[in-house]
Amino acid sequence: MSIIEEYAPIVGEDMIEHLRELAGHLDGMKVVHVNSTKVGGGVAEILVKLVPLMRDLGLDAQWEVIRGEEKFYECTKNFHNGSQGRPVPMSESLLKVYEETNAENAEELRAMLEEADLVFIHDPQPLPLLRFCPNRKGKWVWRCHIDLSHPYRPVWRYLRKFVEDYDASIFSLADFAQQLPHNLYLIPPSIDPLSEKNMELDETEVDAVKEKFNLDPERPLMLQISRFDRFKDPVGVIRAYRLAKTFAPALQLVLAGGGATDDPEGDAVLTEVRAEANNDKDIHILLLPSDAHRIVNALQRAADITVQKSIKEGFGLTVTEAMWKGKAVIGGNTGGIRLQVVNHHTGFLVSTPEGAAMRIRHLLQRPEKAREMGRKAKEFVRDNFLITRHLKEYLSLMVALFHGDEERIEFEMKPDR
Amino acid sequence: MLLKNNAREPFTVKDCSLVAIATGRKAQNLRELVEGVRQIHRGSIYYHFWGGLLRPNFDDPQFHNDFAVWSHYALHDDILAERLAVIDPTDFYTLELLRQELIEIIEQRLEEVIRPLWVPEDTQFHFIRSQIVVFHANKNIEHPKDLAEAVPQLPVGCIFYHFIDARRRQPKALDDFRAWLAGFGDTYEELSFLLASVDPYFVTLRELRQQLADVFRHYFRQVAR
Numbered sequence: 182m183s184i185i186e187e188y189a190p191i192v193g194e195d196m197i198e199h200l201r202e203l204a205g206h207l208d209g210m211k212v213v214h215v216n217s218t219k220v221g222g223g224v225a226e227i228l229v230k231l232v233p234l235m236r237d238l239g240l241d242a243q244w245e246v247i248r249g250e251e252k253f254y255e256c257t258k259n260f261h262n263g264s265q266g267r268p269v270p271m272s273e274s275l276l277k278v279y280e281e282t283n284a285e286n287a288e289e290l291r292a293m294l295e296e297a298d299l300v301f302i303h304d305p306q307p308l309p310l311l312r313f314c315p316n317r318k319g320k321w322v323w324r325c326h327i328d329l330s331h332p333y334r335p336v337w338r339y340l341r342k343f344v345e346d347y348d349a350s351i352f353s354l355a356d357f358a359q360q361l362p363h364n365l366y367l368i369p370p371s372i373d374p375l376s377e378k379n380m381e382l383d384e385t386e387v388d389a390v391k392e393k394f395n396l397d398p399e400r401p402l403m404l405q406i407s408r409f410d411r412f413k414d415p416v417g418v419i420r421a422y423r424l425a426k427t428f429a430p431a432l433q434l435v436l437a438g439g440g441a442t443d444d445p446e447g448d449a450v451l452t453e454v455r456a457e458a459n460n461d462k463d464i465h466i467l468l469l470p471s472d473a474h475r476i477v478n479a480l481q482r483a484a485d486i487t488v489q490k491s492i493k494e495g496f497g498l499t500v501t502e503a504m505w506k507g508k509a510v511i512g513g514n515t516g517g518i519r520l521q522v523v524n525h526h527t528g529f530l531v532s533t534p535e536g537a538a539m540r541i542r543h544l545l546q547r548p549e550k551a552r553e554m555g556r557k558a559k560e561f562v563r564d565n566f567l568i569t570r571h572l573k574e575y576l577s578l579m580v581a582l583f584h585g586d587e588e589r590i591e592f593e594m595k596p597d598r
Numbered sequence: 599m600l601l602k603n604n605a606r607e608p609f610t611v612k613d614c615s616l617v618a619i620a621t622g623r624k625a626q627n628l629r630e631l632v633e634g635v636r637q638i639h640r641g642s643i644y645y646h647f648w649g650g651l652l653r654p655n656f657d658d659p660q661f662h663n664d665f666a667v668w669s670h671y672a673l674h675d676d677i678l679a680e681r682l683a684v685i686d687p688t689d690f691y692t693l694e695l696l697r698q699e700l701i702e703i704i705e706q707r708l709e710e711v712i713r714p715l716w717v718p719e720d721t722q723f724h725f726i727r728s729q730i731v732v733f734h735a736n737k738n739i740e741h742p743k744d745l746a747e748a749v750p751q752l753p754v755g756c757i758f759y760h761f762i763d764a765r766r767r768q769p770k771a772l773d774d775f776r777a778w779l780a781g782f783g784d785t786y787e788e789l790s791f792l793l794a795s796v797d798p799y800f801v802t803l804r805e806l807r808q809q810l811a812d813v814f815r816h817y818f819r820q821v822a823r
Binding site: 194196198199202205352355356358365366367368515564565574576578581586587588589590591592 | 613615616617618619620622639641653720724726727728729730731732733734735736751752753754755802
């Protein structure tokens with residue numbers, strides 16, 4: 182069975198047929214995706230499946246990862262934080278490392294990138310590559326996965342000069358975009374329902390994970406899965422837990438975070454979180470390896486209350502993952518969480534630890550309502566946030582890119598197969 | 599653009615997909631909204647009324663277009679939201695007529711409110727336009743009676759293209775099924791009447807596909823008796 186066929190029981194044969202028809206118009210096209218990490222973080226998780234699916238549909242798709250030293254990641258972490266509005270240092274020496282690292286990577290990748298029909302550059306890390314490929318023949322698209330609505334201006338001013346040379350950009354939401362001199366396409370990201378992180382699990386495996394981390398199966402469990410990053414507000418989650426625990430003394434909290442190779446700031450945040458937890462035996466802080474997908478899956482299935490109390494969020498794929506497991510989500514009223522958590526339908530949007538605590542108590546008191554919201558959440562994800570929809574939008578965009586800016590692009594002929 | 603599904607010729611099934619593009623135009627209050635509606639490309643009007651069917655969107659039981667949703671959730675003006683929600687785009691033969699209706703409703707509301715409300719910057723209305731990519735679905739329907747079996751199997755993009763998008767292409771804003779059936783003279787007049795009764799605006803594309811399948815199945819079952 183081909184990879185794409187494996188999705189038919191989940192999204193329907195009609196969707197698979199739709200993808201095949203669309204991809205027929207892109208048969209053999211050379212497509213290269215470039216990012217800066219093979220493991221950890223939402224971008225890598227999407228590419229690990231999106232690229233094989235594109236290949237399965239007849240495209241000549243590749244995924245390349247640029248490499249750099251510690252100073253490079255320090256610089257790009259500053260870009261990441263600065264893009265989302267935090268004032269960050271912009272030292273000349275770090276910027277020099279950033280550009281030189283891209284120049285070195287371009288030496289290795291140039292032949293492939295210049296030959297490609299389409300190059301997707303993910304996030305700011307590999308952004309300058311375009312400048313080092315002067316003989317490029319295809320279209321270059323910058324895929325921005327982060328919320329760029331209120332950037333720290335010096336960071337955006339610096340990055341913008343690289344972005345302007347691209348043929349198009351893709352943002353997850355219109356709210357995240359900055360004005361640019363080319364088309365700004367909108368494509369929300371997705372999850373893979375067949376990945377280890379989202380596949381169905383036996384109850385015994387879920388129980389084993391609870392036991393492994395000393396979680397009492399008889400008591401309610403509250404969970405936030407996220408990197409240890411200030412924008413995810415793990416300290417705010419602990420405060421919400423404490424407020425709710427006054428009314429639900431049996432409540433347990435798990436804060437579980439993976440690491441990404443391009444995030445040097447995680448350790449500092451983890452220290453702050455441990456200080457806030459103050460040795461509370463019902464707060465379980467789990468630092469998981471980046472490949473602990475089945476453990477994350479089991480924890481999400483085990484949770485009675487799922488929280489993603491971010492104060493800034495790109496899209497919030499952990500929200501999508503929890504919803505796919507039939508969980509109502511209490512999410513921060515920000516970014517892509519708003520697109521997924523439809524207040525009172527698939528979960529609750531909150532702005533403070535107090536608001537989160539109130540909704541935690543609400544859902545603990547009304548388990549049937551939580552289940553009903555969870556059912557809606559799962560169907561909402563099935564229709565909108567699975568990788569097949571994401572793939573469809575990439576394919577549509579690729580067709581559109583090669584047919585100008587017309588409002589209607591109509592193929593009169595069937596593709597040659 | 600007319601569909602090349604002429605009478606007695608097989609019905610050529612096509613599929614489609616929307617590509618969403620941010621226009622960069624935003625509105626933070628009613629006055630900015632009406633100015634945006636007045637000036638924006640008509641493709642944006644189309645997107646904000648129909649695009650919800652082909653993009654990530656929660657099926658809100660109260661509001662079926664983006665203007666009404668924004669009026670309710672961001673502006674908290676339920677009077678305006680209800681007036682906008684009741685607009686049925688299938689009532690308007692052209693997008694320009696639909697645009698005029700929108701402008702009139704928003705201007706009327708502007709005359710009523712003493713001070714137009716502002717929304718926080720992070721909940722402003724973003725005007726989005728779309729490109730539609732249309733391609734062959736590798737399928738022909740030889741005879742109207744085959745519709746009963748074929749329609750439930752079609753990707754929802756086909757349903758959007760033939761039943762919704764068609765109204766922009768066909769004279770008298772017909773859908774493609776009725777346009778094809780008209781080529782058989784008055785043989786399928788009753789079936790066309792039944793199809794005209796299917797309202798595509800208040801359902802998801804999956805539900806619409808089911809409704810159409812039911813219409814075809816019941817009709818041809820009756821005819822066979």
